[in-house]
Amino acid sequence: MKILIIIPAYNEEGNIERVVKNLIDNYPQFDYVVVNDGSHDHTTEICRKNNFNLLDQPQNLGLAGAFQTGMRYALKCGYDAAVQFDGDGQHRPEFIQAMADQISAGADIVIASRFVTEKKPKTLRMAGSNILENSIKLTTGKNVSDPTSGMRMYSKKIIKILATNINMGPEPDTLAYFIRCGADVRETQVKMDERIAGESYLNLSRSISYMLTMCVSILLVGCFRKKIEL
Amino acid sequence: MTISFRIFLTIIAFASFYFVIKNIRKSKLLISDCIFWFFFSLIVVLLAIFPGIAIFFADLMGIQSPVNLMYLILIGLLLYLTFKQTIRISELETKITNIVQDITIERKDKK
Numbered sequence: 001m002k003i004l005i006i007i008p009a010y011n012e013e014g015n016i017e018r019v020v021k022n023l024i025d026n027y028p029q030f031d032y033v034v035v036n037d038g039s040h041d042h043t044t045e046i047c048r049k050n051n052f053n054l055l056d057q058p059q060n061l062g063l064a065g066a067f068q069t070g071m072r073y074a075l076k077c078g079y080d081a082a083v084q085f086d087g088d089g090q091h092r093p094e095f096i097q098a099m100a101d102q103i104s105a106g107a108d109i110v111i112a113s114r115f116v117t118e119k120k121p122k123t124l125r126m127a128g129s130n131i132l133e134n135s136i137k138l139t140t141g142k143n144v145s146d147p148t149s150g151m152r153m154y155s156k157k158i159i160k161i162l163a164t165n166i167n168m169g170p171e172p173d174t175l176a177y178f179i180r181c182g183a184d185v186r187e188t189q190v191k192m193d194e195r196i197a198g199e200s201y202l203n204l205s206r207s208i209s210y211m212l213t214m215c216v217s218i219l220l221v222g223c224f225r226k227k228i229e230l
Numbered sequence: 231m232t233i234s235f236r237i238f239l240t241i242i243a244f245a246s247f248y249f250v251i252k253n254i255r256k257s258k259l260l261i262s263d264c265i266f267w268f269f270f271s272l273i274v275v276l277l278a279i280f281p282g283i284a285i286f287f288a289d290l291m292g293i294q295s296p297v298n299l300m301y302l303i304l305i306g307l308l309l310y311l312t313f314k315q316t317i318r319i320s321e322l323e324t325k326i327t328n329i330v331q332d333i334t335i336e337r338k339d340k341k
Contacts, residue, residue, distance in 0.1 A: 058328065058329060058332040059325050165257065166260060167260060212265060213265055216261075216265055217262075220268065221261050224251045225255065226255045
């Protein structure tokens with residue numbers, strides 16, 4: 001099975017070298033591609049200097065756009081599965097094989113979840129996660145314990161849909177949409193690290209607008225979207 | 231507010247909701263861009279169902295008729311949207327300019 005690791009990177013000069021070198025040195029069985037989302041720090045130079053496999057976007061498209069660039073690349077190269085993987089070092093590649101095994105066993109989407117067997121801590125961020133979890137449960141009947149996990153693997157047929165449609169960002173509402181379409185969405189327990197360098201994209205006002213968009217998209221728009229044949 | 235005006239408002243709200251959903255289904259609209267329109271529908275429906283809201287705020291602001299407050303609110307929402315769209319258009323123009331420049335410079339390298 002050919003697996004591609006898609007690493008969207010926006011201003012990740014402090015992390016990208018360490019993250020990608022770890023993949024090259026310790027996980028040569030997986031292919032990877034860095035999608036530079038128009039960074040204005042030294043991310044591009046670092047990738048070029050190290051000869052990393054790089055898709056270099058001349059403009060910033062946001063996470064959804066960079067993610068879709070990676071998916072189009074995966075589709076073009078005929079990969080059997082693709083996994084979205086953060087460029088900040090919080091995701092651990094040791095769990096990719098377990099996710100790939102689930103895809104081989106017939107899953108369409110595998111979420112690397114922090115809370116299958118572990119308890120969710122009581123923080124503000126996790127309160128947001130709970131709201132999304134309940135929204136998905138309400139509209140699809142399925143329990144997704146870690147809907148905001150940024151590490152997800154997609155099968156070949158999902159890659160094609162993600163690469164060629166709009167409104168398919170790598171977010172919880174897309175998960176809910178695929179569940180409604182009848183996709184086999186599974187979770188596997190993982191550990192995640194804290195980001196080491198750089199800043200998180202989410203601040204308070206962005207978090208509120210993110211939650212609002214996600215809730216409207218899952219609870220309201222989700223009921224009316226045209227279902228896709230899987 | 232007369233009952234016929236309230237019915238008219240409700241129809242407007244549901245029609246705009248219907249058009250937004252229809253265009254999402256046709257893959258013409260990004261969901262993140264529709265949030266404004268859902269709130270637009272919601273506000274209009276609320277004002278139609280509970281005319282007390284408009285009457286209360288009209289009194290508070292010294293506006294003679296609650297219908298006039300309705301116009302004010304709708305015009306305010308539209309001005310806000312227009313301004314947001316002006317910003318979006320400027321951003322898009324800048325991006326397109328940069329992309330064209332990128333492509334032009336890259337083509338020059340190849341020859």
